Amino acid sequence: DSGVTQTPKHLITATGQRVTLRCSPRSGDLSVYWYQQSLDQGLQFLIQYYNGEERAKGNILERFSAQQFPDLHSELNLSSLELGDSALYFCASNLNHETGSSYNEQFFGPGTRLTVL
């Protein structure tokens, strides 16, 4: 158990809908990262938040957005869902401080499996 929690575990929805995925980082971690894992693309970095602010963006679609709240939990919002958005969505966290020992190592949550029908 990494200490990172994600809800829900599974989500099935229809095309065109909107969903929200939730992540709570490990206690003390300031950075949250979102990843999408699909069979053909592998694990793809989407976006990072650090202490409430967006820090880095990867291959995130405009239909997707995220935020990190004052209590450091994060939400990933996916809208106008398409069949191709079906994937495992992972959240990871770390301290991400220049002098922190876990600067690069990221701890992954169990993931949310999204199925778009």
Place this chain on the structure above:
Amino acid sequence: EDKVVQSPLSLVVHEGDTVTLNCSYEVTNFRSLLWYKQEKKAPTFLFMLTSSGIEKKSGRLSSILDKKELFSILNITATQTGDSAIYLCAVTGGADGLTFGKGTHLIIQP
């Protein structure tokens, strides 16, 4: 664009065999290379490598980085069925997110 290529994509061996997994990368401002093991759930951290030529070891697993040739290998000796998993290689570079390879699917047959 940062790029990580892993080989082989899939590997089937018998219990007790030794395997070597490869990871090559192209990344701007390389900082570190990480290995993760993914079974039916989240990736779990194995190693982080930042310096060339220094072997990291944990039990039957070991890994080394070559920053000149831009690759890393992960060795598993005396394999066991519990080693069956997808092994992921990732690098950190210009952005804070990890750039992952597509993984090596390792199957250990009894």
